[in-house]
Amino acid sequence: MQLSCPAPILQHETVQMAHGAGGRLSQELTARVFMPHLGNPVLDQLDDQARFEAEPGRIAFTTDTYVVSPIFFPGGNIGDLAVNGTVNDLAVGGAVPRYLSAGFVLEEGLPLADLERIVASMAEAARKAGVVIACGDTKVVQKGQCDRIFINTSGVGFIPPGRDVSCRNLRPGDAVLLSGTIGDHGMAILTTREGLSFQSRIRSDSAALNGMIADLLVVAPNVHAMRDPTRGGVAATLNELANSSSVGIELDEAAIPVREEVRGAAELLGIDPLTVANEGKVLIIVPAAEADAALAAMRAHEHGKEAAIVGKVVEEHPGMVVMRTPFGSRRIVEMPLGEQLPRIC
Amino acid sequence: MQLSCPAPILQHETVQMAHGAGGRLSQELTARVFMPHLGNPVLDQLDDQARFEAEPGRIAFTTDTYVVSPIFFPGGNIGDLAVNGTVNDLAVGGAVPRYLSAGFVLEEGLPLADLERIVASMAEAARKAGVVIACGDTKVVQKGQCDRIFINTSGVGFIPPGRDVSCRNLRPGDAVLLSGTIGDHGMAILTTREGLSFQSRIRSDSAALNGMIADLLVVAPNVHAMRDPTRGGVAATLNELANSSSVGIELDEAAIPVREEVRGAAELLGIDPLTVANEGKVLIIVPAAEADAALAAMRAHEHGKEAAIVGKVVEEHPGMVVMRTPFGSRRIVEMPLGEQLPRIC
Numbered sequence: 193m194q195l196s197c198p199a200p201i202l203q204h205e206t207v208q209m210a211h212g213a214g215g216r217l218s219q220e221l222t223a224r225v226f227m228p229h230l231g232n233p234v235l236d237q238l239d240d241q242a243r244f245e246a247e248p249g250r251i252a253f254t255t256d257t258y259v260v261s262p263i264f265f266p267g268g269n270i271g272d273l274a275v276n277g278t279v280n281d282l283a284v285g286g287a288v289p290r291y292l293s294a295g296f297v298l299e300e301g302l303p304l305a306d307l308e309r310i311v312a313s314m315a316e317a318a319r320k321a322g323v324v325i326a327c328g329d330t331k332v333v334q335k336g337q338c339d340r341i342f343i344n345t346s347g348v349g350f351i352p353p354g355r356d357v358s359c360r361n362l363r364p365g366d367a368v369l370l371s372g373t374i375g376d377h378g379m380a381i382l383t384t385r386e387g388l389s390f391q392s393r394i395r396s397d398s399a400a401l402n403g404m405i406a407d408l409l410v411v412a413p414n415v416h417a418m419r420d421p422t423r424g425g426v427a428a429t430l431n432e433l434a435n436s437s438s439v440g441i442e443l444d445e446a447a448i449p450v451r452e453e454v455r456g457a458a459e460l461l462g463i464d465p466l467t468v469a470n471e472g473k474v475l476i477i478v479p480a481a482e483a484d485a486a487l488a489a490m491r492a493h494e495h496g497k498e499a500a501i502v503g504k505v506v507e508e509h510p511g512m513v514v515m516r517t518p519f520g521s522r523r524i525v526e527m528p529l530g531e532q533l534p535r536i537c
Numbered sequence: 538m539q540l541s542c543p544a545p546i547l548q549h550e551t552v553q554m555a556h557g558a559g560g561r562l563s564q565e566l567t568a569r570v571f572m573p574h575l576g577n578p579v580l581d582q583l584d585d586q587a588r589f590e591a592e593p594g595r596i597a598f599t600t601d602t603y604v605v606s607p608i609f610f611p612g613g614n615i616g617d618l619a620v621n622g623t624v625n626d627l628a629v630g631g632a633v634p635r636y637l638s639a640g641f642v643l644e645e646g647l648p649l650a651d652l653e654r655i656v657a658s659m660a661e662a663a664r665k666a667g668v669v670i671a672c673g674d675t676k677v678v679q680k681g682q683c684d685r686i687f688i689n690t691s692g693v694g695f696i697p698p699g700r701d702v703s704c705r706n707l708r709p710g711d712a713v714l715l716s717g718t719i720g721d722h723g724m725a726i727l728t729t730r731e732g733l734s735f736q737s738r739i740r741s742d743s744a745a746l747n748g749m750i751a752d753l754l755v756v757a758p759n760v761h762a763m764r765d766p767t768r769g770g771v772a773a774t775l776n777e778l779a780n781s782s783s784v785g786i787e788l789d790e791a792a793i794p795v796r797e798e799v800r801g802a803a804e805l806l807g808i809d810p811l812t813v814a815n816e817g818k819v820l821i822i823v824p825a826a827e828a829d830a831a832l833a834a835m836r837a838h839e840h841g842k843e844a845a846i847v848g849k850v851v852e853e854h855p856g857m858v859v860m861r862t863p864f865g866s867r868r869i870v871e872m873p874l875g876e877q878l879p880r881i882c
Binding site for chain 1: 586672
């Protein structure tokens with residue numbers, strides 16, 4: 193973002209093409225909408241790149257673009273989602289999230305009030321997560337050439353020396369922990385989109401998990417793997433983990449927390465909650481000896497009150513996730529094909 | 538990007554909604570289109586975040602989203618543009634660019650052959666610039682909800698200890714150098730879009746400048762500021778620099794290189810080439826004592842053959858850029874308002 197801050201020159205109520213062209217109107221957008229909320233000593237450097245000191249350990253770097261529709265939904269909006277999602281992608285790698293970038297694509301005609309509300313949510317989410325929006329960029333496209341607003345957030349964090357959390361580290365005997373109920377985010381989006389009556393009661397779980405994960409790593413320092421089950425849900429994430437580590441995973445259906453209204457909406461829509469996106473949940477794979485300590489740490493945190501041990505890593509059926517049902521039968525949890533839930537994040 | 542690589546399951550010729558949903562088709566897209574071109578030891582880690590060692594010095598971090606239209610144009614496409622632009626944003630801060638992220642928003646129905654051509658260009662541009670695509674993400678939106686493809690690239694580099702290049706460092710007496718002809722990228726896009734006959738002869742200057750800048754810094758280690766004049770062109774960039782450092786800038790119109798066909802097209806379209814985007818040029822502000830050495834270093838490089846000293850920093854008219862014309866008169870070079878050139882990058 194090329195930032196400098198003259199006084200606002202022109203006033204508009206909606207995003208104009210010129211707001212993205214790098215001239216005076218771009219400066220106005222920056223000065224009027226972005227800097228009042230996002231301004232901080234790193235962003236205020238106003239150069240083409242943010243600069244900061246390295247911290248001990250390896251660097252973690254991640255990126256995600258958010259195209260969720262609708263952009264406002266029960267429990268959040270595209271702005272806090274974009275911050276929380278990237279914070280979580282860093283945290284599940286064992287990194288301490290520190291710096292985020294924000295890249296906006298805006299549709300001509302988007303009300304500036306909507307943009308400001310989104311930017312304010314990003315600032316608030318960043319504050320809660322303890323990260324800094326370090327650099328940004330804004331592009332504007334003609335009406336009809338994007339759907340209101342897309343946001344890319346990339347993130348930089350630091351992995352403390354000696355920490356090794358990876359999707360390739362699962363070992364038979366490990367416990368599989370889940371930090372809370374599944375499907376809340378995806379079902380909040382879908383029921384809002386479909387105008388279902390569940391809508392008012394199902395809220396996105398969008399939240400930054402780095403605080404809870406930091407607490408957990410103190411008492412369970414040998415965590416093997418962490419993953420936030422976003423797109424594709426728990427089903428996709430566990431299949432990927434089983435695949436990457438060439439192990440099997442056995443789930444206990446009765447242990448997996450699902451809110452009643454989420455279960456109801458999912459049944460109505462013919463969707464398996466295991467395949468639905470979460471935005472404030474994490475799967476933790478930990479040696480059995482540390483499972484109870486990890487569980488207690490999660491439950492002590494506001495984002496892990498309903499945490500549970502939901503399964504274990506096994507030697508059998510490598511690459512495959514199998515669920516034990518409450519009736520004693522077993523079914524394969526397949527990698528979802530991915531056609532049911534577009535634009536969930 | 539959640540990456541793992543089973544064998545392709547289904548074959549499509551165009552992007553499907555499910556390619557962005559985190560399931561099996563997402564994996565197929567990764568395995569079939571992204572990894573063959575972009576695969577490297579960092580990306581191959583297949584975790585939710587890339588991990589790499591810090592290098593000496595401060596960290597530089599930048600982001601840019603590319604929405605250029607058309608996506609293929611003379612001299613490049615949106616893919617190499619996205620790599621070169623972010624490499625340049627790091628390099629002009631004095632950083633050595635090292636790692637890039639790639640965030641794709643794809644429109645349902647985009648031919649996979651087009652995507653593959655773009656991804657191959659990104660890989661080739663990254664190879665030329667000596668950077669690694671370290672992490673990525675792909676989202677798909679319904680037909681009509683984005684214009685074919687948008688790409689965000691964020692970048693991480695390292696600023697060697699002791700280097701201080703900033704838009705606030707300009708001092709009266711400094712020389713202003715430009716690495717070559719102006720307006721090539723923007724006019725290549727505009728003439729292609731308008732179907733003008735100039736189109737065949739005007740090519741984008743899209744190029745990574747980190748190699749030339751590294752050579753230059755060896756012989757001119759006290760460079761005060763560098764900026765790539767992208768959106769808003771040389772006019773916007775110099776106005777920002779003058780503003781940030783509270784100095785005046787005096788330009789010599791006769792010294793500014795402009796290709797004949799660019800000048801002709803600009804005249805036809807009623808556009809000042811000074812306000813047109815460049816994607817392979819850099820403005821260097823350097824103490825007068827190092828100007829000749831810096832110029833020689835640029836001219837010795839393939840991307841700086843037409844480099845020139847185009848002006849100087851003055852104490853007068855702080856915050857203002859003034860151009861001396863070949864006829865001896867002077868005119869103010871204003872910050873462009875920004876309405877003429879949408880979606881140039």
